[in-house]
Amino acid sequence: MTDSNHTPSCYANTSTPYRYSPGINKVDYSAAFSTLGLISNLIAFIVLIRSFNQTKSHSRSFFLIFLGGLVITDFMGLLVTGSFVISFYVTRVDWTKSDPGCHFCNFMGMSMVFYGLSPLLLGATMATQRFIGINHPFASSSKMTKTRTISMMLMVWFVAGSISLLPLAGFGSYHIQTPGSWCFLNMTSKTSDWGFALLFSLVGLISIATSILLNTVSVVTLFKVYCGAERRQRNRDYEAEMMLQLILIMTIATVCWCPLLNHLLCIYILMCSLTLPASGGMLLFFIRIATWNQILDPWIYIMIKVCKLRRVFIAQTAFARTGFEVKYLLLCIRFATWNQILDPWVYILFRRSVLRRVNPHADWSRTSIISSSSSIRDNVHRFTRCTLGPNLRSDVPEDPEKLNVMPSSPITPSSPSP
Helix, strand or coil, X not given: CCCCCCCCHHHCXXXXXXXXXXXXXXXXXXXXXXXXXXXXHHHHHHHHHHHHHHCCCXXXXXXXXXXXXXXXXXXXXXXXXXHHHHHHHXXXXXXXXXXXXXXXXXXXXXXXXXXXXXXXXXXXHHHHHHHHHHHCHHHHHHHCCHHHHHHHHHHHHHHHHHHHCHHHHCCCCEEEECCCCEEEECCCCCHHHHHHXXXXXXXXXXXXXXXXXHHHHHHHHHHHHHHCHHHHCCCCHHHHHHHHHHHHHHHHHHHHHHHHHHHHHHHHHHHHHHCCCCCCCHXXXXXXXXXXXXXXXXXXXXHHHHHHHXXXXXXXXXXXXXXXXXXXXXXXXXXXXXXXXXXXXXXXXXXXXXXXXXXXXXXXXXHHHHHHHHHHHHHHHHHHHHHHCHHHHHHCCCCHHHHCCCCCCCCCCCXXXX
């Protein structure tokens, strides 16, 4: 309990209630964003249920369980956080009066951390499961069961939930953020606050790095099997489809979350080197980038802008010793939560049945992939020989079969026997 003369920690150093600003408070954007995400995840969940009932592959059924867990996580994340944000925009409530004990603020901060880390940890778990399934298929088929798959998914949620509960145990804290519609990490110079922000950043970055490493190895292994002598041992069409979906999920998560996680890591570095108090300034700007982007080539443009703005942000903070602009916080969070909208469309669109409907004349089977890779390899080899010219031909020994060919003697008809 807090008395009237003491401001709760989640509202400290803020002037609440926040003044409503049409330039920041966008109820239309938040409502449309949440609705689009909920509908997308609902469609993806229906598609996953149908695919799960039709599949006959054990490895694919386990992968679909992980995808279902990811869709449920994204759906609940949008439902919980979106309800808080839209309610604030509609009622314009004063949090200090309606929630003097910081219960709602802490709950929303926990939701932001839990539903933020869970997709990243699930992505790393799915990459690990696919890595074992491709590189050690017999061990995976004998040890991986449906119960173990569900247990792994529950363990991921348990780890993310445990991290989100740390501020309630005294390690870190949650704080209301501009424009007063949501709560997130309290990024101050206190050891527990920046330590918790550092933990959140490192867990997310390590999960992304693990996904990138294991998915790269899995793709290389799968490509070697497709092009090698082992390609006829078993049908790997489903494995290629699963890897395509997993790579797209990894790419979307990397693009959406790396700016936010790198920014939190940057805050920690600046506070250690310059002992500056930090607020979540750049986060708002990062999230709004997602809404400004064009659809044709968004991700390269975003990464270039993020890198440039990070350098400007570091230089301005280091030399001018000014605080972060609070308006950037909401931008970066919105940028990261686009992951929850884009993920389900990976499951909806990038399936062989959908690709066959888009281009029914194309061959999406394993033999088509093998022939395509063989033709590309032949074209590269032909281009290399034409470029190097006679030097390449002089180094390559002639075909021994051609050297062993002897001119055939003419066959003379045998004389008739008397």
